[in-house]
Amino acid sequence: MKYLFLLHDNESNWDTMDEAKKGEVYGSYMAYTDALKKADAYIAAAPLSHSREGKRIRASGVQDGPFADGKEQLGGFYMVDAKNLDDALDWAARCPCASFGHVEVRPIWNIEV
Numbered sequence: 001m002k003y004l005f006l007l008h009d010n011e012s013n014w015d016t017m018d019e020a021k022k023g024e025v026y027g028s029y030m031a032y033t034d035a036l037k038k039a040d041a042y043i044a045a046a047p048l049s050h051s052r053e054g055k056r057i058r059a060s061g062v063q064d065g066p067f068a069d070g071k072e073q074l075g076g077f078y079m080v081d082a083k084n085l086d087d088a089l090d091w092a093a094r095c096p097c098a099s100f101g102h103v104e105v106r107p108i109w110n111i112e113v
Contacts, residue, residue: 002043002108003088005078009101010071011050028096036080041091047076072101079108 014022036042048054051073054065078095082088085107092103 001082001084001088002110003080003082003085003092004106004108005080005088005092005095006074006104006106007076007078007095007097007101008072008104009075009097011073011075012071013100015050025096032094032096033078035094036078036091041080041082043079043081045076045078048074075101 017025033042033045051065056063056065075097080088080091082091085105088105088107092098092105095103097103
């Protein structure tokens with residue numbers, strides 16, 4: 001079954017992080033991605049630009065980002081193939097974002113078109 005991991009964290013932390021720490025964080029994500037690939041669980045992943053770069057479209061018009069009132073913003077995603085929800089939750093707990101933000105796990109509907 002496919003699951004989407006939505007990675008939420010305080011994106012402002014990245015702006016103030018020194019280069020050595022950024023390299024450490026980047027390395028932890030690369031190791032996590034490699035582990036997913038080796039387990040044949042990896043489907044796709046990508047970081048998102050800062051929320052200030054985003055736009056939201058509504059019937060009433062366009063809203064500039066950031067969108068959430070809280071400190072944590074959606075910063076990226078992983079799409080994984082897992083045996084079941086417990087397996088997906090185990091993978092999500094290993095995601096680096098789980099140690100400083102949170103990972104929302106959402107099953108993807110299997111709709112035949």
